Amino acid sequence: MPGDVPESPAKDLRTLIPEYAGLARETTLLNPEPGDPGVRESSLGGRLLWPADEPWPYCAQEGHWTYGSDLGNTTEIVPGAVPMVPILQLFARDVPGLEFPEGKDLLQLAWCALIHEQDPRLLVMPQLYWRNEAEVMAGGSLSEIPGVSEGEYDEDNMPQPSTLSPITAEDFPRWLDLPKDMWETWEPRFRLPTGGSAWPPDSNVIGTKVGGWPAWTQPADWPNCESGHRMEHLLTITGDIQLGDCGGVYFFHCRECPGLPWDWRFDCH
Ligand SMILES: [Zn+2]
Ligand SMILES: [Zn+2]
Structure with a gap:
């Protein structure tokens, strides 16, 4: 169906994939401002x-x-x-x-x-x-x-002292972070006549934030705890610190296990 092919890069996954809207999670953007x-x-x-x-x-x-x-x-x-x-x-x-x-x-x-x-x-x-x-x-x-x-x-790894002005926002996964079955069902819609796929913009909130979805800049890499549970995203630190060539540092934890085990990931270009 030609109408299914995204015509404009401005279209986002929420309109292209109804199920994507169901993945909304609340995030708290921390909005750091240099200060004391x-x-x-x-x-x-x-x-x-x-x-x-x-x-x-x-x-x-x-x-x-x-x-x-x-x-x-x-x-x-x-x-x-x-x-x-x-x-x-x-x-x-x-x-x-x-x-x-x-x-x-x-x-x-x-x-x-x-x-x-x-x-x-x-x-x-x-x-x-x-x-x-x-x-x-x-x-x-x-x-x-x-x-x-x-x-x-x-100095890249050192944030400037900053106060925070947290606000909540609706957050969605990066397209690289879509559940596998959803991606397999919908990937054909993004195929180009020339081969390959058009990557649509997504509605992931980029910034230092708590909860919501990780603001990966590279393919998603969710950690599991030692008992095999996929951990929850706790917070992302990105953008407000240089971190050399890295996109961000991502923290995760498992609420199912005693002691709240946690892990972290980072992605570098
Ligand atoms: Zn060290
Ligand atoms: Zn666990």
Whole structure:
């Protein structure tokens, strides 16, 4: 049926594939704006509300250098683990669409801003934390976050401190992320008379966001937990940080398993 062939690249999958509309999920776009976020505010690249009695995370990958034992001497650097940097902090009050584990109301993310030349697949080695704000406040919070020596950072992996203005939006999968059966049914509609397929624009929301669908820039790569469940998309970080040649960093977790196992992916060109 000629009428089925998409004529205009402006048409999106929602009109071409009715079932696509059924894949809508709510996402919360975080909309970071460079600023000076407080430690008790949701932020990208801002200070994290960190328990004073919990060690700050370090990255011990090979090839990292850090200050020597004489902390007053910032010219002496020696091989060693380096402090990770704050990436994201989300308070439940700012992101109602994000379901927190019982008793938790604060999600934090830190990663290593240094280049991992030995194994680029490691990229940023992120760490994820679920906390209770009141508990951190009651126990006291860390006043100083350790810094690494300047020049050691890969600035691409460092977000500018930014405040967040979360808004919710309807999100859809990238066309590369369509369920297999849906894709097989509908792919013929996008075939061109010359062979190959026309990739239609999709309605995936690109940006740093919570929930919804991953904003993959490469073919989808959903992780499974150790029990074999396909994990849920937790959040995407993209666009607001350079990340070298990479499109984004994507976080996933499994709510079916105790301990909320999580994993991450990134895609590089
Ligand atoms: Zn590292
Ligand atoms: Zn699981």
